[in-house]
């Protein structure tokens with residue numbers, strides 16, 4: 001077992017400013033915890049870049065998307081019940097909690113991909129003293145188990161294109177949101193502003209084999225609207241090139257060479273409100289959406 005006190009005394013360790021005073025008086029429990037945390041972080045594969053406080057940030061391969069943060073800035077999380085779907089290491093769950101959410105459910109569906117996200121989620125959860133409730137095996141198609149119309153906010157970021165049935169997922173998410181509740185949706189779109197279609201990526205999912213659908217911007221907004229949401233704000237300028245890593249950008253370049261249409265895609269962020277309304281464009285609804293038809 002690592003002797004944290006000894007490591008600190010070797011002088012390789014620089015504590016954050018807030019701990020320096022304690023450090024000068026001897027190696028405190030807080031300092032030892034800080035070293036132990038850094039040690040544990042190093043042993044984990046991180047997707048999310050999570051600020052754990054005291055100068056500790058997880059080395060995520062995905063930089064924080066500033067456009068999702070901007071969408072979060074539009075939401076009053078205080079006292080709210082929040083569902084974060086496809087939570088991965090839990091970045092958006094912990095962010096909702098930091099912003100005052102009363103109850104956060106972090107769900108993921110890791111059965112089919114292995115549980116590499118879980119150690120990171122659990123460590124961040126512990127380090128942040130989070131009260132979020134974690135279920136790594138609850139698919140978006142099953143979220144009504146958490147209570148119909150019982151959530152105030154749903155975070156659905158980085159997930160719809162991984163699903164074979166994104167429309168069914170949106171119906172399920174509408175059914176767990178109370179009318180008036182908010183949803184943040186994020187994912188890639190094909191850059192074709194006028195036409196309404198989604199590109200189906202089965203044989204063409206190059207080089208990412210985990211994607212099924214990439215819609216055009218218009219198609220994504222219509223998916224959302226026909227699922228009984230009103231779009232409040234879009235963040236269409238969310239070009240990955242603005243904030244993604246060199247690795248991501250190289251991948252995008254390879255994609256561009258292999259397939260121009262999907263390669264020229266951006267990641268869109270949409271903030272929408274759950275509504276109940278009359279829909280003159282549709283005479284037949286799926287069962288999850290019937291309660292919202294007026």
Ligand SMILES: C[S@@+](CC[C@H](N)C(=O)[O-])C[C@H]1O[C@@H](n2cnc3c(N)ncnc32)[C@H](O)[C@@H]1O
Nearest residue numbers: 085086087088108109138139140157158159162
């Ligand atoms: C690209 S990551 C996005 C992580 C995080 N939401 C974010 O925005 O950074 C996709 C996540 O969706 C999850 N996922 C895939 N299929 C799912 C399903 N059917 N139900 C719930 N989550 C799913 C994956 O396990 C993974 O955690």
